[in-house]
Amino acid sequence: MNELLKNNYEVSKSSPVKLSSHHLLAIEGMQKSEIQKLLDRADYFANLDKHTDTKYLSGYVVLNVFFENSTRTRVSFELAARRLGAEVINISLINSSIKKGESLLDTASTLNAMKPDLLIVRHPHSGAPLLFAKYLSCSIINAGDGRHEHPTQALLDALTIKRRIGYLEGLKISICGDIANSRVARSNIHLLTTMGAEVRCVAPSTLMPSSLEKLGVKCFNDMKEGIKDTDVVMLLRLQNERMSGTENPSEREYFKFFGLDETKLSMANSNAVIMHPGPMNRGVEIASALADDTNRSLIKTQVEMGVAVRMSIIEALNHSKNKT
Amino acid sequence: MTYSIFKSVKLINPATNFNQKTTVVIKNDKIIKISKDFNLEQFKKDKQTIIYDCDGLTISPGIFDMRVNIGKTENLKSTQITAAENGITSMAILPNQTPKLNNPSIIDHIKRQSEDINLPKVMVYGAATKDLNSLEMSEIGLMSEMGAIGFTNGNKSIKNSLVMRRLMSYAAMINRPVIQHAEDEDLSGLNQASTTSIKGEMNEGEISTRLGLIGIPACAEVIMIERDIRLAKLTGVHYHVAHVSTRDAVNVIREAKKSGLNITCDTAPPYFALNESKLLTYNTAFKLSPPLRSEDDRLAIIEGIQDGTIDAIASDHRARSKDTKAQPFSAASVGASGIETLFSITLDLVNKNIVDINKAISFLTINPAKIFGIDSPSLEEEKVADFIVFDENELHTIKQENLKTSPTPFDGKEIHGKILATYINGQVACMNQIFKNKIIK
Numbered sequence: 001m002n003e004l005l006k007n008n009y010e011v012s013k014s015s016p017v018k019l020s021s022h023h024l025l026a027i028e029g030m031q032k033s034e035i036q037k038l039l040d041r042a043d044y045f046a047n048l049d050k051h052t053d054t055k056y057l058s059g060y061v062v063l064n065v066f067f068e069n070s071t072r073t074r075v076s077f078e079l080a081a082r083r084l085g086a087e088v089i090n091i092s093l094i095n096s097s098i099k100k101g102e103s104l105l106d107t108a109s110t111l112n113a114m115k116p117d118l119l120i121v122r123h124p125h126s127g128a129p130l131l132f133a134k135y136l137s138c139s140i141i142n143a144g145d146g147r148h149e150h151p152t153q154a155l156l157d158a159l160t161i162k163r164r165i166g167y168l169e170g171l172k173i174s175i176c177g178d179i180a181n182s183r184v185a186r187s188n189i190h191l192l193t194t195m196g197a198e199v200r201c202v203a204p205s206t207l208m209p210s211s212l213e214k215l216g217v218k219c220f221n222d223m224k225e226g227i228k229d230t231d232v233v234m235l236l237r238l239q240n241e242r243m244s245g246t247e248n249p250s251e252r253e254y255f256k257f258f259g260l261d262e263t264k265l266s267m268a269n270s271n272a273v274i275m276h277p278g279p280m281n282r283g284v285e286i287a288s289a290l291a292d293d294t295n296r297s298l299i300k301t302q303v304e305m306g307v308a309v310r311m312s313i314i315e316a317l318n319h320s321k322n323k324t
Numbered sequence: 325m326t327y328s329i330f331k332s333v334k335l336i337n338p339a340t341n342f343n344q345k346t347t348v349v350i351k352n353d354k355i356i357k358i359s360k361d362f363n364l365e366q367f368k369k370d371k372q373t374i375i376y377d378c379d380g381l382t383i384s385p386g387i388f389d390m391r392v393n394i395g396k397t398e399n400l401k402s403t404q405i406t407a408a409e410n411g412i413t414s415m416a417i418l419p420n421q422t423p424k425l426n427n428p429s430i431i432d433h434i435k436r437q438s439e440d441i442n443l444p445k446v447m448v449y450g451a452a453t454k455d456l457n458s459l460e461m462s463e464i465g466l467m468s469e470m471g472a473i474g475f476t477n478g479n480k481s482i483k484n485s486l487v488m489r490r491l492m493s494y495a496a497m498i499n500r501p502v503i504q505h506a507e508d509e510d511l512s513g514l515n516q517a518s519t520t521s522i523k524g525e526m527n528e529g530e531i532s533t534r535l536g537l538i539g540i541p542a543c544a545e546v547i548m549i550e551r552d553i554r555l556a557k558l559t560g561v562h563y564h565v566a567h568v569s570t571r572d573a574v575n576v577i578r579e580a581k582k583s584g585l586n587i588t589c590d591t592a593p594p595y596f597a598l599n600e601s602k603l604l605t606y607n608t609a610f611k612l613s614p615p616l617r618s619e620d621d622r623l624a625i626i627e628g629i630q631d632g633t634i635d636a637i638a639s640d641h642r643a644r645s646k647d648t649k650a651q652p653f654s655a656a657s658v659g660a661s662g663i664e665t666l667f668s669i670t671l672d673l674v675n676k677n678i679v680d681i682n683k684a685i686s687f688l689t690i691n692p693a694k695i696f697g698i699d700s701p702s703l704e705e706e707k708v709a710d711f712i713v714f715d716e717n718e719l720h721t722i723k724q725e726n727l728k729t730s731p732t733p734f735d736g737k738e739i740h741g742k743i744l745a746t747y748i749n750g751q752v753a754c755m756n757q758i759f760k761n762k763i764i765k
Contacts, residue, residue, distance in 0.1 A: 028534065105650050125652035126536035133673035135650075146654065147536030183536060210539055213532035244513070244522045 016056075017312060022321035023133045024313055026149040027190040035155070035191060039310050042159050046308035054311065055085025057318055058060045061116040064090045066143070067123040072278055072303060073143050073152075077120050080310035086117075092307040096283050098224045105135055106127065112136040118317060121145070126183075139317040147181050147242065154187035157310040158195065160302045161232055164273055169196035174227045174270070175217075176202040176257060177236030177280030177285055180209045181243065184277045185236055189215050204258060206247040223257065223264050230268045235260055235276045251284050261287040265296075273298050326372040327351050328750075331715070333378035337385065338686040339702035350709040353636055353750035357553035358705055366594050378713065384685045385575070385701035386413025386444075386710045386746060388592060389666060390692040391566060391638035393659065397645045398479065398729065400434065403441040403663070406728050408753040411712040412444050412639075413669045413701070416692075419451035422451030424453035428466040435471055442751045447473045447696070449503060450564040452491055452493060458483040460721065461491050462513070468498050474564065474694045476503035479642070482569065483509060489550065492561035501562040501588075504574065506548040507614065512540040525654055526578060527600045533745040535603065537653060540615055547571035555579050556587060564695060567640050567721060569614040571624030578633040588695050589633070592640035592662060593669035594733050596625040602693040603727045607651045610732035614639075626678055629687070641668040643686075643729035658698035663723060666716070669734060671741035674716075681716070709750040713759060718742040719731035 017037040024207045027035075048054065062081040066074055074090060081088045093107065093231045099230045105121075108131075111119065121129045126146030133140045142152040150311055158168060165171065173192055181199050192199045193216040213219050220226030227233050238254065248254050255261075260274065274290060274297045282288040291297055330348040335358065337343075349357040349367065367373045392405050392415045401415075407415050417434070419425035425434065426692055429489035431448050438446035441508060450467035452475040454460045464475050475495055482488045482504055495502045509515045526532050528539025549565055553576065556563040568574060568589045580587045592613055599619045602610045610616055628634040642659025649656050670688055674681045690700040703711055725737045744759035 089747055103647060103650070104652060104655070123652065126656040128652040129608055129653075131650075131652055133547040143537070146652075147538075149536070170340070188535060210528045210541075213528040215534065242522065 003192065006186065013040050016319035017316040019040050019320040020322060022317050024151055024317060025129050025133060025142045025273070027151045027154050027194070028149065029093070030190075030194065032194050033117070035158070035194060038155060038309070038316060039159050039162060041312035042305070042309040043163065045311045046159070046163070046305060051105040053115070054083050056315065058085040060084070060086040060116045060118070062088045063084045063116045064088060064120045064121060065093060065111065065122070066091070067093050067121070067128075068144070069141070070122055072290065073122065076248060076303070076306035076312050079140075079309045081314055083307065084311055084314055086314065105131070108132050108136055112138060115317050118314065138255045139321055140284065141313065141317065144183050146183065147186070148183050150183040151187050151189045152306070152310055152313060153184050154191040155233065155313070156302060156305045157188055157275060157277070158191055159305045159309055160275065161273075161296050162296060162316055163305070164301070166277065167171070167232065168192065171197045171232060172200070172230040173232040173234060174195050174200045174202055174230040175234045176223060176260070176266075177238065178207045178238050179203045179212065179236065180207045181238065182236045189217055193217065198232065200226050204248065204254070209211075223244060224267045227264060227268045227272075231272055233260060233265065233268055233272055233274050235280070237277070237281060238284055255284055259285055259287065260290055261284070262290070272296070275299065277302065277304060325375070327367050327370060327373040330375065330377055330383060331364070333577070333713070335383040335384075335703060336382055336682055337703040338682050338690050339700045340387075340704065343681065345684055348703070349642050349749050350747070353706055353708055355703060355705055355709045358703070365540055373765065374763060375762045376762045378762065379716065380717070381713055381744065381762070382716055383703065383711050383713050385689040385703055385745055386693045386712050386748065387411045387414070387667060387688040388701065389415040389639045389641070389663060389688075390636055391416065391418065391592070392419050392642050392663065393642040395643055395659070396422070397643050400438055400446065404438065404440070404446065407444045407663050408521070408608050408746050409743070410664050411665060411714065411746055412711070412747065413558050413710040413748050413753075414445040414447060415663075416447040416449060416473060416696075418478040419476065420456055420480070424451050424456060425449070426454055426456070426462045427709050428470045429462060431467050431470040431472050431722065434435045436754065438753050441749050442753055444748065444753070447471070449474050449476050449478070451639055452502065453474070453487060456480055458487055461494065464491070464494060464500065465498050468500050473698070474501040474503050476566070477479065477505065479505055481505050481507045485551065485555070489555050490511050492555050492559040492563065494747055495560040496559050500671075500736070501564045503564045503566050504548065504552055505567070506545050506565050508544045508547045511547065513538060521646075523654075525615075526603055527617045529600065529618060531600050531603060533640045535601075535606065540603060540619060542570045542588070542621060543572060544577055545570045545614060549573055549576055553585065553587065556585055558711040560586070562586045562588070562645065565597065567592050567614060567638070568625065568628070568634060569595045569617050570621045574624045574628040574633055578628070578631070581633065588635045590636040590692070591629070591634050592623050594640075594660070594664060596629060597669050597672065598733060599621070606653045608651065608653055609660055609735065611653060611656050611658055612660055612733070619683045629673065630679060635695060637666070637670050637687040638692065638750055639663045641729070644731060646730055649731050659733050660733045661727065664727050664729060665734050667743055668722070668739045668741045671716065709747050711747050712743055714741060714743045714744040715758070716741055
């Protein structure tokens with residue numbers, strides 16, 4: 001790295017990122033440079049001592065609005081916001097106003113009337129955060145919408161890979177499993193292809209969405225072929241709640257052909273790492289021993305990076321709103 | 325003795341293949357004269373005679389909109405009024421309203437309720453099966469006696485093959501068509517569950533994959549049509565496919581027509597004017613059934629219109645409340661308004677040189693009438709004066725805020741062609757200010 005570039009890099013790491021939007025709704029459409037800056041800033045946060053004062057956002061109000069169950073994502077966002085000094089309120093709307101018949105937009109505008117700075121939204125319907133962004137004045141982060149996108153997951157996955165391997169461009173990355181129902185897969189496909197990685201998707205034909213190759217990936221039904229010489233094996237959870245029961249004959253059959261075990265993993269690059277967005281089904285997507293193999297499995301690092309990535313995003317959205 | 329005279333008007337009458345500049349005189353409910361050169365003076369003496377200078381304007385038969393859903397946001401009368409304002413002089417309504425149109429007395433009731441000399445005539449489809457559930461045939465003979473023009477499950481397909489066979493056989497006996505919303509509902513995921521999480525939401529393809537919405541494969545349409553064609557052969561029924569939306573469907577119908585089968589079909593403006601790429605922002609105004617298809621399918625619909633495989637264009641009007649549309653895509657209602665844009669989007673086919681104006685008007689007038697064996701609307705002397713006056717060239721922009729029904733999938737579209745007046749039984753059903761200004765006496 002020459003001196004000038006190095007200086008720029010240090011500058012981008014030590015100051016908030018400015019984005020072209022004050023929402024984070026999807027990775028699709030994001031510029032490579034924006035992704036790069038968010039990752040650099042998150043890397044900076046990840047390197048900080050836990051007790052370093054990063055309370056830049058005192059008085060900033062964050063509503064964590066979850067229309068779907070979540071533990072890790074909700075807690076990760078909450079920690080990120082708190083480490084930035086923001087006020088965080090968690091709202092679970094799985095059973096409340098929706099059941100009373102209130103429309104989603106009424107719920108959203110009620111929350112908006114309380115003048116939060118940021119709504120973090122998880123919703124079972126694809127596109128719901130976009131609807132929020134259209135009608136509400138505060139910033140919106142998509143914390144997972146239906147089968148559409150989960151942008152912060154893709155960013156934290158990218159940071160995890162970068163910190164382990166050092167770079168993304170040119171890496172061979174295989175995303176394996178229930179692609180059809182996965183928002184994590186879509187966000188990762190967009191992010192990794194934007195950053196210049198070679199992305200392969202491995203799934204049974206029933207869980208491979210239509211025309212997926214048009215998103216710039218190679219598609220495989222044979223897992224051994226799909227992870228051959230790959231640098232990263234990303235596994236996805238079988239989302240039974242989004243299936244009709246006709247996609248898979250059984251879990252044991254799935255594991256036989258699409259579950260990651262030593263034999264299949266031996267096809268990959270010998271240094272290949274394993275990732276999973278969680279929660280994982282041991283013995284279905286991944287052999288239990290592999291999940292716990294700390295040399296190869298980055299699953300815990302992914303969770304750890306989640307907080308740093310979300311800090312960089314929350315900070316960036318605040319910064320981008322103030323400046324626009 | 326009052327005369328209305330339309331001077332120097334271009335008269336388009338597909339039934340007689342007439343397209344000329346002429347002058348039209350109407351009296352009471354009839355057209356009494358169509359002639360290029362005659363003395364206006366004799367009429368001018370009459371104090372009540374109104375003469376319109378129609379130079380640059382066009383008269384054609386009024387529109388027969390053969391597919392109108394009356395949903396919760398409307399009632400029959402309000403729909404009739406809006407229809408009249410948009411050039412529709414007859415319309416056929418679907419049975420899937422509340423209550424369902426599934427027995428003779430309700431058909432009779434609707435017919436009586438809608439009888440207004442100065443509003444569009446209402447024709448009624450009877451429910452093909454009781455409760456529209458594809459399990460038991462309705463009293464289609466009795467409904468037919470009360471004037472039902474055909475039988476359909478509306479926006480649901482007639483799914484059960486045995487029921488369809490019996491229905492077709494019986495409908496053939498009483499000489500009425502069976503109208504199918506062609507969709508294999510198992511394949512499109514509509515029968516699987518009550519949750520939206522696995523229900524088909526849009527056309528399957530790259531865009532559904534990008535958006536993370538559940539795809540409905542295009543073949544869900546043709547699969548149903550292919551089955552029905554075999555049953556139509558078996559029973560000899562007149563089979564009509566509603567709102568055709570895919571290339572495969574057009575191809576199969578074209579072949580069936582060639583083989584001499586009594587099969588007809590219609591499409592609706594969204595299917596020849598729009599494609600699935602409109603959904604990229606999750607705009608629920610484009611959530612339709614059948615879903616907006618690929619660009620290749622759209623082009624095939626246009627080919628079908630050009631070569632006559634497609635017989636008619638209907639609005640497929642299915643207005644929805646703003647509340648049910650201001651929802652995440654998966655939770656939003658299905659359907660869009662149509663009666664207010666049917667004419668101008670169809671006329672756009674002429675501006676795009678896809679069909680000539682006589683043909684475009686045929687799709688909206690005589691062709692649907694032929695499907696149901698109804699007297700073709702024709703503008704000739706001594707015929708009933710049901711017609712529209714329009715300006716083919718008037719450029720305007722379709723704007724949701726100016727429409728009475730919602731949502732329109734054509735918001736913001738700039739378009740040529742505007743209805744200026746609608747006459748039903750020789751009476752003004754609606755007339756806009758531009759046309760009022762054309763009065764010269």
